[in-house]
Amino acid sequence: MKNALFVFHNTSETRATEYATLAAIAANLGAAGYSSDLLVLDATASSSVTVKHGGVFRSASAVKPDKPIGDGADYLVHIVGKAASEGDFSLIVGFGTISNRNWGPQIAAAHSAEFLTSCEVIQAGNANIEITAPVMGGLVQKTLSLEGRKAVILYSGDALPAPAAQDIVVQVVTEPIKPGAVRFVASEALPDSGGIPLRGASKVVSGGLGVGSGEKWRVIEEFAAKVEAAVGASRAAVEMGWVPSARQVGFSGQKVSPEVYVAVGISGAVHHLAGIGGAKKVVAINKDPDANIFKIADIGIVGDYEQILAAAMKKL
Template identity: 45%
Template sequence: MAKVLVIAEHLDGRLNASTARTVSAAQALSADAIDVAVLAADPAAVAAEAAKIAGVARVLAVANAANAQPVAQVLAPQVAKLADGYSHVFVPSTTFGKDLAPCVAALLGVAQVSDLMTVEGSHEFKRPIYAGNAIVTVRAPADRTVVATVRTASWPEAATGGSAPVETVSVDVALPTHTRHLGLAAAKSDRPDLQSARRVVSGGRGVGSKENFEVIYKLADRLGAAVGASRAAVDAGYVPNELQVGQTGKIIAPELYVAVGISGAIQHLTGIKDAGTIVAINKDGDAPIFEIADIGLVGDLFTLLPEIEAALG
């Protein structure tokens, strides 16, 4: 009998789409109940969003001033306490989830299951290894709570239209004081979030410079897309590392992925293999990116991108 607790990811009072994808993974278990926990200083708005996800039985709203920022060491004892009575605890395999899940697993004394991509049984899952070149089956002990991160790129967002009740829950647990939030350093952007965007335009080493990256931003804005980059572009200083896509960056699954000046190293392809349509633009017709691209354009990106923008009207 599976009973799943999904930990909601949210920021600035908005529920992240990764939560709905994690609920999809929980639904694959054919669980008897799927509850979503929202931990925040004021969880009301996020809890109301979570309640609309189809398949959610209850939303547990945990209000605590200490939860104003998603500090894993502060959230983990509360999640571990909430986990009592649940067979599974699922979190998205995002920066948030990768930070939180190991702490929760350690407190519960279990091994974490990482990057869950398919459900084969109540305690049997598949996950990628070797940069996605192999898929391994993992079996978790049936008599222990399963703590898992869900590879959100492998799951669709659960439908909306639900109306789960929201319950205010008080978690009586000692919170650590050795870790505290000092501040958040992040680039400000009006563009969609890279991990949840339906369209992404990424640039690579072939763009040539930080100044030249403006052509990527322009095309992204025309398409209403998020901006990404290869590790080579990040290492060269063209863009900040929060835009990196790939094995050591963000794993994404947009409906449209446009790779500009990206050769297609295996580490980058790992981050985009679940994308719907992949468009590659590169002057090297033998670049590995063309082997997985649905549409390929061979030519100078500085000639092709203006032509594409003109065609967009």
């Protein structure tokens, strides 16, 4: 199944480079054997829209709502969801706009697909699609291989040069807005690794990128279990997939206020420190004597965490 659905929200601010960029991505996927269909959403269209370089798409359709849509969130989910259900798509591609970030995760969840946002490169090879996107607040570029998995991809990269393809004119179909197109079904707690909950813990042992790998993460868990502490993590460790996001400490994670906070292989970025301001004592283990974490630590140990924790385990 090598079919892609491109979704384009046409507004008064649409620029020609946006059509060119979508067409370029479609042409790129075409070289890898994908057929791409285009869905244009245009709340203000008259009877037709002109799609620049639209000849690159296998088919194109354009939809407008039958009444004003306000912020349009429910309407877009409804329209894109309908198109996605009617076709046999393995990829759904749009720009990383605020409105697309609204329907993107919902459509991905409904189709058991990956949701990849802020993508800067979509590389189509013979057998696979690779996506490059920034993580850790832009400090690192991560490249993911889809390996045939379904995905909703939101592109936020540079404008791309248009492929050699003709403009097309697409007739606009008016689609009625159904009230309550999106409704709340259920909520589910995010998975956790178990153990002592972070919230309210009197002792927390947190690991960071310095832990080195998912296999080595058990060193953090074993040490935390030994001293009866909750396991925490920096966002970098969470983004590496070593630990569930429910364990993230910091600005965009949980705020903790334990008696003792042990930071292992954590540099002490301001976003992490935002979560540990309430800790009574901070113990930091880091091999870099200049690491920022030592500026706020009550006890600092410079060295390799594996050796230090192994020595500590022997004494406990």
